[in-house]
Amino acid sequence: MSAPPRRKQVVNLTGLLVLLALPPAAFALGEPFLISVATRIVIAALAALSLDLILGFGGMVSFGHAAFLGIGAYVVGILAHHDVESTLIPFLPGAWHGSAAALVQWPLAVLAAALFALLTGALCLRTSGVYFIMVTLAFAQMLYHFFVSLPAYGGHDGINLWQRSMVPGVDLSKDWVFYYVCLFILLAALAVFSRIVNSRFGMVLQGCKQNEARLAALGIATGRYKLAAYTLAGAIAGLAGALTANQTEFVGPSLMHWSRSGEILVMLILGGIGTLYGAVAGAATFLALEEILTSLTEHWMLFLGPILVFVVLFARRGIYGWLVGPESGDD
Amino acid sequence: MTAQLFLEQTLNGLQQGVTLFLLAAGLTLVFGVMHLINLAHGTLYMVGAYVAATVTQISGNFLWGVIAAVAAAGLTGAAIEIIALRRLYDRGHLDQVLATFGVIMFFNELVKVLWGPQALFLSPPAILSGTVEVIPGVPYPAYRLLIIGVGLAVALAVRQLITGTRTGMLIRAGATDREMVGALGVAVNRLFTRVFAIGAMLAGLAGAMAGPLLAIEVGMGEHILILTFVVVIIGGIGSVRGALVGALLVGLVDTYGRAFLPVVLRGVLSPTAADGIGASLSSIAIYVLMAAVLIWRPRGLFQAYG
Numbered sequence: 022m023s024a025p026p027r028r029k030q031v032v033n034l035t036g037l038l039v040l041l042a043l044p045p046a047a048f049a050l051g052e053p054f055l056i057s058v059a060t061r062i063v064i065a066a067l068a069a070l071s072l073d074l075i076l077g078f079g080g081m082v083s084f085g086h087a088a089f090l091g092i093g094a095y096v097v098g099i100l101a102h103h104d105v106e107s108t109l110i111p112f113l114p115g116a117w118h119g120s121a122a123a124l125v126q127w128p129l130a131v132l133a134a135a136l137f138a139l140l141t142g143a144l145c146l147r148t149s150g151v152y153f154i155m156v157t158l159a160f161a162q163m164l165y166h167f168f169v170s171l172p173a174y175g176g177h178d179g180i181n182l183w184q185r186s187m188v189p190g191v192d193l194s195k196d197w198v199f200y201y202v203c204l205f206i207l208l209a210a211l212a213v214f215s216r217i218v219n220s221r222f223g224m225v226l227q228g229c230k231q232n233e234a235r236l237a238a239l240g241i242a243t244g245r246y247k248l249a250a251y252t253l254a255g256a257i258a259g260l261a262g263a264l265t266a267n268q269t270e271f272v273g274p275s276l277m278h279w280s281r282s283g284e285i286l287v288m289l290i291l292g293g294i295g296t297l298y299g300a301v302a303g304a305a306t307f308l309a310l311e312e313i314l315t316s317l318t319e320h321w322m323l324f325l326g327p328i329l330v331f332v333v334l335f336a337r338r339g340i341y342g343w344l345v346g347p348e349s350g351d352d
Numbered sequence: 353m354t355a356q357l358f359l360e361q362t363l364n365g366l367q368q369g370v371t372l373f374l375l376a377a378g379l380t381l382v383f384g385v386m387h388l389i390n391l392a393h394g395t396l397y398m399v400g401a402y403v404a405a406t407v408t409q410i411s412g413n414f415l416w417g418v419i420a421a422v423a424a425a426g427l428t429g430a431a432i433e434i435i436a437l438r439r440l441y442d443r444g445h446l447d448q449v450l451a452t453f454g455v456i457m458f459f460n461e462l463v464k465v466l467w468g469p470q471a472l473f474l475s476p477p478a479i480l481s482g483t484v485e486v487i488p489g490v491p492y493p494a495y496r497l498l499i500i501g502v503g504l505a506v507a508l509a510v511r512q513l514i515t516g517t518r519t520g521m522l523i524r525a526g527a528t529d530r531e532m533v534g535a536l537g538v539a540v541n542r543l544f545t546r547v548f549a550i551g552a553m554l555a556g557l558a559g560a561m562a563g564p565l566l567a568i569e570v571g572m573g574e575h576i577l578i579l580t581f582v583v584v585i586i587g588g589i590g591s592v593r594g595a596l597v598g599a600l601l602v603g604l605v606d607t608y609g610r611a612f613l614p615v616v617l618r619g620v621l622s623p624t625a626a627d628g629i630g631a632s633l634s635s636i637a638i639y640v641l642m643a644a645v646l647i648w649r650p651r652g653l654f655q656a657y658g
Contacts, residue, residue: 076446082445082446082449144646147646147647147650148650148651151589152585152589152650152652154449155389155581155585156642156646158578158581159578159581159585159639159642163635163636163639167632167635167636170631170632171632172631173628279578280574283450283453286450286453287450287453320461320464322457322458322460323461323462323465325454325457326454326456326457326459327458328454329451329453329454329457330436330451330455330458333443333447333454334436334440334451
């Protein structure tokens with residue numbers, strides 16, 4: 022049993038080297054715009070990774086993941102907006118003019134997304150199966166409509182940011198610096214998540230996917246574990262949202278449109294669920310495919326749609342599963 | 353004055369409700385019998401609206417438009433079922449969601465290629481463009497009344513179909529135990545295609561009827577699909593009676609919220625703030641309704657058959 026794990030390590034290491042070497046390579050090729058594509062991939066991978074925790078390991082098919090990204094992005098956008106305009110943030114107990122500091126914006130984005138995940142999760146987890154899919158979708162869409170009809174923060178048009186978040190000593194306005202910050206966050210999340218899924222907590226979560234009733238019979242309060250995982254996934258997706266706001270320097274309701282939730286799901290399935298690394302492979306493949314198809318034809322969705330149906334029907338294990346070979350389904 | 357406004361909004365809510373019912377009935381039947389969650393159901397609604405607009409324009413008669421829309425949606429639905437969805441019945445819901453998501457992408461883009469990206473508009477037939485005084489002092493658009501009438505008639509027809517025909521008997525039996533129905537010698541594949549086509553035709557009818565009331569554009573199907581999901585969750589997945597009750601509830605709550613929440617808020621807030629916050633709150637009213645129903649009954653108001 023020594024060969025398959027080595028293949029997995031080779032795949033992971035190659036992926037890591039490609040991600041690390043990308044900015045210098047892009048500069049050398051004279052195509053610095055590749056860095057912004059790569060940043061989108063890394064951020065999307067972080068979002069897909071957070072979904073993998075609840076879907077791939079917990080068996081919870083959330084179709085509302087974009088809501089958490091939207092919340093994270095809006096926290097950054099709203100704080101930056103009030104900071105620039107130096108106006109008070111409404112509906113807060115104290116008087117606060119917002120902030121441009123990443124060390125304030127990002128943790129608050131994570132907290133807000135976690136809180137929303139905790140509240141909606143407590144409701145959504147009362148249901149299961151197809152109800153869960155529809156209810157998560159409905160809550161995300163509720164948030165979408167809420168921000169669309171909220172004129173204070175631009176409604177449909179959203180908020181344009183003046184600059185990226187401020188970190189002392191790090192210039193995020195340089196694309197390659199921002200890329201490495203995002204990559205560092207992604208790698209840290211991967212490390213934490215791979216510890217989590219192999220911990221007792223992760224075992225319970227995987228048990229919920231296989232047979233929740235049996236775990237409950239063993240005296241484990243499965244609901245609390247699932248809610249904790251759901252909240253954690255929401256928090257990390259909120260962080261991905263804060264990064265998205267910084268990457269595009271724009272925050273709008275389109276970030277949490279239901280098709281965005283669909284895209285995150287597609288990336289994860291494409292890469293392979295329940296593998297963590299598959300989220301990265303899926304995000305890279307999906308966004309690269311999108312870049313290539315859009316450069317070929319305006320009607321790229323005409324091709325992406327059938328490709329997607331085909332992948333679902335015939336390629337069950339995802340790209341990562343295919344890369345690391347058949348033996349490494351579990352490590 | 354207030355009573356008149358209330359009556360008018362009630363009729364608006366009913367009209368929105370029956371449109372939602374036409375979609376929810378198909379969605380819930382397909383789920384009840386095939387255990388398939390079909391995101392592409394809204395696509396059939398969109399196909400109905402586009403075909404109705406085009407055929408009405410060519411023939412000059414709205415009725416032909418509606419007939420063509422129902423036929424086109426039924427055929428599209430049957431084609432989708434036979435080509436792609438048939439392979440998904442034994443798969444998990446996740447695969448079904450993703451594959452039907454791909455179907456949506458394809459059809460949205462196809463509609464853009466065929467009809468162009470700009471929205472179409474369709475006017476209601478001339479005979480129905482006036483108003484009717486349903487209750488003295490409350491003039492109401494005749495076309496919207498027709499929608500309410502058609503919706504309720506279809507609700508009765510669906511009930512008759514399910515309780516009084518052989519197909520309906522097979523639908524009920526299929527919802528209870530698919531394999532047993534197959535084992536008894538029923539051509540289950542053909543039954544499934546038929547159920548899917550019936551649902552598709554109802555969605556096409558909804559699209560054609562709603563066409564004159566809104567801009568016909570790409571994405572209209574998804575907007576109403578999610579409202580339909582809320583309806584089905586509230587009513588209970590698989591139950592047609594639940595779909596009717598849920599649709600009317602959602603239609604009324606949504607309409608009342610939009611009409612009266614800003615007015616109520618003006619009592620406590622400044623007019624601009626009341627309008628802004630009222631609009632935001634009323635847009636989430638139905639989701640609050642859904643959350644309330646879920647707390648009370650996590651599997652919806654009505655049980656499916658069996």
